[in-house]
Amino acid sequence: MTDATQRSGDGFGETHGDETDDDRTAYDVPSDETPVECTYCGRPFESDALLALHRGQVHADVITDDERAAYDSAHEAESGQLRRFRLKALAVLVVIYFGFLMVYALV
């Protein structure tokens, strides 16, 4: 399954000139993994949620109602994860800021 959907080939060095670079992204799927693939463009994804997000962003005008619903729920779930990430990031920033403030006061 390796390079199953590699569309731009491995010869990046040969793609000179100014052809449109719409998608020169190469994919490399480990042989022991089974990706979910986009039925519209064949791009492999690690999870159904990422596939749903991709479909909603890239193929928004052609997807079915079910796929639209899957996108919405994946987006919603991701927003929740993102809120938790932001809280952690904020905590780290605060620790960095006051940590350095204290260290500079002591040194």
Add this chain to the structure above:
Amino acid sequence: MRRRALVPGLRAVAVASVLAAVARPVLAHGGSLGGGARESLTVPTWLMLATGGAAVGGSFLLASFATDRSAIDALLDGRRTLRLPVEPALRLVAGALGVVVLLGVLVTGYVGPTDPLSNPAVVVVWGGWWAGFAMSTYLVGNTWPAVNPWRTVVSALPDFGRSYRWRFGAWPSVAGLLALVWIEVVSPLADEPAVLATTVLGYSAVTLAGAVVYGPETWFSEVDPVARVFRYYGAVAPFGRAEDGSPELRPPGSAVSSDLLDGVDEVAFVVALLWVTTFDGFVATPAWRTVARWLVGLGYPPALLYPGAMLAGFALFFGLYLLAARLARRTAPTYVATATLARRFAPPLLAIAAGYHVAHFLGYFLSLTPALLTAVTAPLATVNPPLLVVPGWFGGVAIAGVLGGHLVAILAAHATAFDLFPGRLQAIRSQYPFIAVMVCYTMASLWIVTRPDVPLPYLP
């Protein structure tokens, strides 16, 4: 004592704040600073490195709060195509100017004053070209294709148009860049005008021969390291060219978040550009002197010390960067190939390279402006021109350059990740390894600039 001694009067730049130590390269290039800056620096080295690293990591965390795709896109758009009706005339003037300057450098290098500061070849090449012109390529836009005197000369010569082996890709230009910087470090290019002129002559011979054999388009887009440096710097600049070739105005740094590079060979050039800046400072540290003595004690030939260090350091940098690209597949997670990740996340590093260039050369350039004026008005007189004394607060501008470069790089990498990945959290996580590399690079650079400057060991 090579380029470092060219401007001995710049000690005055005070290093006030912690990160101000970043400003030291200004002096490292301008004068033998010795312990001057460190005496005024009361913060211990470990804390300074930690602060630099935390500044980069913290900027990334701040950038991670921007997850709105339309907002990120809006930041990058706003490109405006410009009309430049006089462009052919400007090109003609720029080309002629380039050729005249090249001839002037060659002539005055051989017959001009031997005092480096009075010699137009030395002052024009280092102050005018490598400091001043290079800054214009990333602060304004890359005009090198129009100015490049060798291109102008070649256009008057026949074109054999031999086909270039594409599989070499950008590697010859990587080798060329490493070789040029090696020559710059080990030879008295800034002290002996004749040596400089001979080097320029050698470069001219190679460049003209190559451009005639392979055709100027191929040569200057693929092989010539100088043209590539300026083209890559130009990607950071606000003025550039749209896909149809017409001039455009864009937000500075927005171009480095697009898919600029053709392959891992071009990624290697970006990494080499960062590495040569570091190499220049590293070989003046006591640590390098210790390593060099130890190696020679083991029987390592002294003549191969600098080429060996140049290659080993480049291999280390490139290896670490590729490792980061590999790890990004896992942290994201994603099936996007390592080569694609390496290619897409490399252009933002150009902003960092530009930032360090500002820190190195802005003060140097300004201090040399009187010498530059003299070089143009009285090219053959030994006048010992004064050095412009750069005020103490100027160190802050150098810091702003380094921080600004990092900030642009982080934002560009962020935009790149959102372009590549459907998941917002995935896009943030994909950057972890690259941010780790940036933090390490910042700390390594800070470590180098806080070491005492020692004479380069094992050089004649």
